Amino acid sequence: MTAAAPEPKANMGQPVPRYDAAAKVTGRATYASDMPLDNPAYAFLVTSAIAKGRIDSFDLDDARSVRGVIDIVTHENAPKLKESKLFSNGGYAGTTIQPLKSVDIAHDGQIIAVVIAESYEAAREAANRVKVSYTAVAPSASFDSPGTTAAAAKGQNAQFKEDAEVGDFARAFDAAEVKLTASYDTPAQHHNPMELFTTSCAWMGDNLVIYEGSQYVYGLKNGVAEQLGIDADKVRVVNPYVGGGFGSRGSMTPRTAIIAGIAKRLNRPIKLVPTRDQGFTIATYRAETRHEIRLGAGRDGRLVALRHDGAEVSSRPDAYCVGGTKTTTRLYACPNVASLVSIVRADRNTPGFMRSPPEVPYLFALESAMDELAVKLNMDPVELRRINDTNVEPIGGKPYTSRSLMACFDEAAKAFGWSQRSPQPKSVSDGDWLIGYGCAATCYPTQMAPSAARVRLQRDGRTRVEIAGHEIGTGAYTVIAQTAAERLGVPLEKVAVFVGDSDLPPAPVAGGSNSTASTCSAVMMVCDQIRQRLFKAVMPSDSLADKAKETVGISQAPSTQAAKSDRPLDIEKAFDALGVGIVEEYGEWKPEGAPLDSFMAMHSGHARLVGGHQMKDKIAYAFGAEFVEVRVNRFTHEIRAPRLVGAFAAGRIMNPRTARSQLMGGLIWGMSSALLEATEIDQRNARYVNDNLADYLVPVNADVPGVEVILLSEQDDHINPAGVKGLGELANVGTNAAICNAIYHATGQRIRKLPVRLENIEA
Amino acid sequence: MAVQALSTAAAANNPLTKATAQPLAGGTTLIDLMKLDVMRPAAIVDINSLARGWSAIEPASDGLRLGALAKMSNVAAHADIQRNYPVIADSLRLAASAQLRNMATLGGNVMQRTRCSYFRDISYENCNKRNPGSGCAAMDGVNRMHAVLGTSDQCIATYPGDFAQALIALDAAVEITGKAGTRSMPFAQLHKAPGSTPDIETALQPGELISAFSVPGRWPRSVYLKARDRQSYEFALSSAAVALDVQDGTIRDARVALGGVATVPWRAREAEALLKGQKFDDGLAQRVADAAFADAKGRQHNSFKIALGKRVVAHALQQAVTMEI
Numbered sequence A: 001m002t003a004a005a006p007e008p009k010a011n012m013g014q015p016v017p018r019y020d021a022a023a024k025v026t027g028r029a030t031y032a033s034d035m036p037l038d039n040p041a042y043a044f045l046v047t048s049a050i051a052k053g054r055i056d057s058f059d060l061d062d063a064r065s066v067r068g069v070i071d072i073v074t075h076e077n078a079p080k081l082k083e084s085k086l087f088s089n090g091g092y093a094g095t096t097i098q099p100l101k102s103v104d105i106a107h108d109g110q111i112i113a114v115v116i117a118e119s120y121e122a123a124r125e126a127a128n129r130v131k132v133s134y135t136a137v138a139p140s141a142s143f144d145s146p147g148t149t150a151a152a153a154k155g156q157n158a159q160f161k162e163d164a165e166v167g168d169f170a171r172a173f174d175a176a177e178v179k180l181t182a183s184y185d186t187p188a189q190h191h192n193p194m195e196l197f198t199t200s201c202a203w204m205g206d207n208l209v210i211y212e213g214s215q216y217v218y219g220l221k222n223g224v225a226e227q228l229g230i231d232a233d234k235v236r237v238v239n240p241y242v243g244g245g246f247g248s249r250g251s252m253t254p255r256t257a258i259i260a261g262i263a264k265r266l267n268r269p270i271k272l273v274p275t276r277d278q279g280f281t282i283a284t285y286r287a288e289t290r291h292e293i294r295l296g297a298g299r300d301g302r303l304v305a306l307r308h309d310g311a312e313v314s315s316r317p318d319a320y321c322v323g324g325t326k327t328t329t330r331l332y333a334c335p336n337v338a339s340l341v342s343i344v345r346a347d348r349n350t351p352g353f354m355r356s357p358p359e360v361p362y363l364f365a366l367e368s369a370m371d372e373l374a375v376k377l378n379m380d381p382v383e384l385r386r387i388n389d390t391n392v393e394p395i396g397g398k399p400y401t402s403r404s405l406m407a408c409f410d411e412a413a414k415a416f417g418w419s420q421r422s423p424q425p426k427s428v429s430d431g432d433w434l435i436g437y438g439c440a441a442t443c444y445p446t447q448m449a450p451s452a453a454r455v456r457l458q459r460d461g462r463t464r465v466e467i468a469g470h471e472i473g474t475g476a477y478t479v480i481a482q483t484a485a486e487r488l489g490v491p492l493e494k495v496a497v498f499v500g501d502s503d504l505p506p507a508p509v510a511g512g513s514n515s516t517a518s519t520c521s522a523v524m525m526v527c528d529q530i531r532q533r534l535f536k537a538v539m540p541s542d543s544l545a546d547k548a549k550e551t552v553g554i555s556q557a558p559s560t561q562a563a564k565s566d567r568p569l570d571i572e573k574a575f576d577a578l579g580v581g582i583v584e585e586y587g588e589w590k591p592e593g594a595p596l597d598s599f600m601a602m603h604s605g606h607a608r609l610v611g612g613h614q615m616k617d618k619i620a621y622a623f624g625a626e627f628v629e630v631r632v633n634r635f636t637h638e639i640r641a642p643r644l645v646g647a648f649a650a651g652r653i654m655n656p657r658t659a660r661s662q663l664m665g666g667l668i669w670g671m672s673s674a675l676l677e678a679t680e681i682d683q684r685n686a687r688y689v690n691d692n693l694a695d696y697l698v699p700v701n702a703d704v705p706g707v708e709v710i711l712l713s714e715q716d717d718h719i720n721p722a723g724v725k726g727l728g729e730l731a732n733v734g735t736n737a738a739i740c741n742a743i744y745h746a747t748g749q750r751i752r753k754l755p756v757r758l759e760n761i762e763a
Numbered sequence B: 001m002a003v004q005a006l007s008t009a010a011a012a013n014n015p016l017t018k019a020t021a022q023p024l025a026g027g028t029t030l031i032d033l034m035k036l037d038v039m040r041p042a043a044i045v046d047i048n049s050l051a052r053g054w055s056a057i058e059p060a061s062d063g064l065r066l067g068a069l070a071k072m073s074n075v076a077a078h079a080d081i082q083r084n085y086p087v088i089a090d091s092l093r094l095a096a097s098a099q100l101r102n103m104a105t106l107g108g109n110v111m112q113r114t115r116c117s118y119f120r121d122i123s124y125e126n127c128n129k130r131n132p133g134s135g136c137a138a139m140d141g142v143n144r145m146h147a148v149l150g151t152s153d154q155c156i157a158t159y160p161g162d163f164a165q166a167l168i169a170l171d172a173a174v175e176i177t178g179k180a181g182t183r184s185m186p187f188a189q190l191h192k193a194p195g196s197t198p199d200i201e202t203a204l205q206p207g208e209l210i211s212a213f214s215v216p217g218r219w220p221r222s223v224y225l226k227a228r229d230r231q232s233y234e235f236a237l238s239s240a241a242v243a244l245d246v247q248d249g250t251i252r253d254a255r256v257a258l259g260g261v262a263t264v265p266w267r268a269r270e271a272e273a274l275l276k277g278q279k280f281d282d283g284l285a286q287r288v289a290d291a292a293f294a295d296a297k298g299r300q301h302n303s304f305k306i307a308l309g310k311r312v313v314a315h316a317l318q319q320a321v322t323m324e325i
């Protein structure tokens, strides 16, 4: 594996090192739990040991006797909080199950008490001594459990708008020359970001500061204010660094308002550090899904019929829905398409976004089925994709703004050595290992949301960019700094970036891979406002200045950093003409097609994402192709994936170094999801069993000796000013299918249920 | 809770004699289980102060002696052990992670406790090992990692360690030091199968410490084969420690021990008997593997371990027979 940063190609920024690299590797980066608090008390959660039923009583005597215990909060004495609606119904919450409200228990690991003590250790000790008597009711754990209810997603989840459909699937499928019907299963998975689901709440008078890793500081601020019944202006959320989110910190969890309420009552800052296993139930997760795919094709490989039915698990009260058929019905040319998504309610905590929420499970099904179809047709799976490649999505007939799917296949195939593959399964081995090659397409919708930014330029070129974006490890600081430096023509070292603070101008949720597109578009716009002011100061007429701001570069150091231009404007001259020391601009940017209320929504913590298939007369997706080599041991049936190769095209690549890192992490996670990750559910009691990092396996270095990322040059002028498609969630989509397809090639066995473990390989 | 350092294991005032005191070596099992509130010792006695005398690695021509406080990493990296006892070196090298192996001691390793998820989660009342008489949550729960050999109707928890399989295969003895001095017993007698008392895991008495292990002879023709879900840092789904003495194609002595599949370190003596005096071929390997798992009982999620275990044994034998020494 090479460590050097990739060289930029056309329409790529410089691979500058991460803005925060030194701070991170030296441990100076301050995460939310590192923030100093004045004389804090420590909280420890007590969570339920049953998934359904009620609390009969607590015995707290033993717990209270632990030295240092300050208070034990249960439903009997909890602060009264207002309800919050689910984010998909116009609220902020990831779950409407509000703990500490009553004796009722709705899922395993529900918060039932909070112990507050002078030290973390005392709080934990006391929490372990809390005795609870329950009346348990048999819960429904998952799909096959008695007592679940199933219904179509449409109508119960406001964000699930349509079961995509076109033509006459039934007739076309009946008449198809080649047919495939297959079912696929994906397991429950948990994000397990390194940073635990901590929160610290400190009041100063009526003002609340929350230090918490969040992917949406404006959402959290407004959500907590709503629950506490206070003005949102009185709440500030701060998290300069977030220790991984992957979707788990996108919506508000119940813990924050509870801790804030207790802190208010005690008149003391409180720090909560939940355990790893509590993280499995006090936040969201990816629920298990089931799929049936039906494909009909001509002997030439052309798809004539495609149907994708998906089923997903959610909690009793909340209809969370991933609904990936919006993507799988539009990926390939096909005149007759049908789909149906349904939701099965069980006694579980409410699931939520997890990296590439819809595409991961749904594309696993489709891209596995495409491989099965290629086998039936006796056709190379890459060629099957080529035959069905399209620039117009079949459901609404809208053109893709750009689509480099086959270019990605060709580049990745070349790097991988695909042409050497013999299509015959079980035909290659190396000592004890059967070798298989497999591939799959990957894609992710291009999304954007309104964002504001404030930029301040000084005469000496020092620049300060303020935007309530989120550094969840993706490189937000870096690409925002690059954008401002480039636009204002100042050296990168002179740009200071501030994110992760809800007192800054609002940015959208760091989810749906929209952050770079949205925040950089806003920063570009505000930098242009500054440019305009400078130009106006030195240009004789406004119209000339308007024209110049489009085409002429400015520069604080003309010889080095000038953007493209013959005669850049000298910043110092412009400042002198303006007669000011600082130029500061604030601006609000919204993407084309954003609803009218989107700026208001932005300020009140509702991110209105647009893009993907929801654009008016076009559809925007990033694409890629992934190739893997798997090895299956003849004797132990152990499965390893020593080589992962992906090629990706995602519009403008702001920084090839940080982009590659995202995509590499995606490939590794995709492999993990195919071979390792599953949350085991005890079917008797609907409880998670392997809720720790020793039992919930993620890859170690030895599992990923070879990961190669190829960045394709792509320019797309139809998406957003930054030209960025977003790629944080692109790479982990196709890997599941690519690995199963490779396992088929290695062993001749088609495995349709994830994760694939050694016991799933037959002798 | 008191933490104290121990200066001599034999001293009369040895605080360990209290049943509620726990020795602390590397701490990689003990501290974890205390954080989970599974182990609640009233006192912790830090035995690392004995390291100077108890961490020697002493290979000799007639056998090997390993101090109980030797670190896993140091033993695994020792050239003599890699040459003359590859099964020991590999059982340690393939265990846990580099960081853990640097902390963990041999004594602590053999004393590590089961990874049964229900044992490690105190919100489950029913665990006979943790709460004698309370039942067993794993029996009909998620039991993919659980044992198929040596189980009882009280407990099916797997003994998770790797090194112990090498020790039991090689007829090691364990040296135990306590108030009354030092005694020695076959390593095979250290661990107790769950039977009706899964809470009693070893033959150690309060106040007794493992001070060393000794292995008779040399076993250059030996292998440790470990099948697991990921390439490193993971417990065995099935493992085999195999040691052979082959002369002129005839197996004169054979040792087979199984890991990841049994409630205690597991010696497959019936299987060994089939090998002695024979010439190796695939058919024999298969019969040996079948014999090793003749009494195995699977449950809902772990039945695969029986077929897997057989293939692991057969392949480990194959590797041992063909290895260059």
Ligand SMILES: Cc1cc2nc3c(=O)[nH]c(=O)nc-3n(C[C@H](O)[C@H](O)[C@H](O)COP(=O)(O)OP(=O)(O)OC[C@H]3O[C@@H](n4cnc5c(N)ncnc54)[C@H](O)[C@@H]3O)c2cc1C
Pocket: A694, B022, B023, B024, B025, B026, B027, B028, B029, B030, B031, B032, B047, B068, B069, B094, B095, B096, B097, B100, B103, B104, B105, B106, B107, B108, B109, B110, B111, B112, B160, B161, B162, B163, B208, B209, B210, B211, B233, B234, B235, B236
């Ligand atoms: C994530 C993870 C993965 C792991 N993977 C593996 C694996 O793949 N294979 C494997 O074999 N192990 C594995 N381990 C277990 C690890 O090897 C053990 O935790 C370690 O060997 C214990 O040694 P220690 O010195 O840290 O013991 P400690 O934690 O100090 O002690 C363990 C127990 O033994 C007692 N004890 C310690 N020393 C003595 C003594 N001399 N005499 C009597 N009693 C004593 C203690 O009181 C305690 O009860 C893993 C552990 C973790 C956390």
Ligand code: SF4
Pocket: B114, B116, B117, B118, B119, B126, B127, B128, B129, B130, B135, B136, B137, B138, B139, B154, B155, B156, B157, B198
């Ligand atoms: S298998 Fe043993 S350790 Fe696990 S729950 Fe049952 S009794 Fe407890």
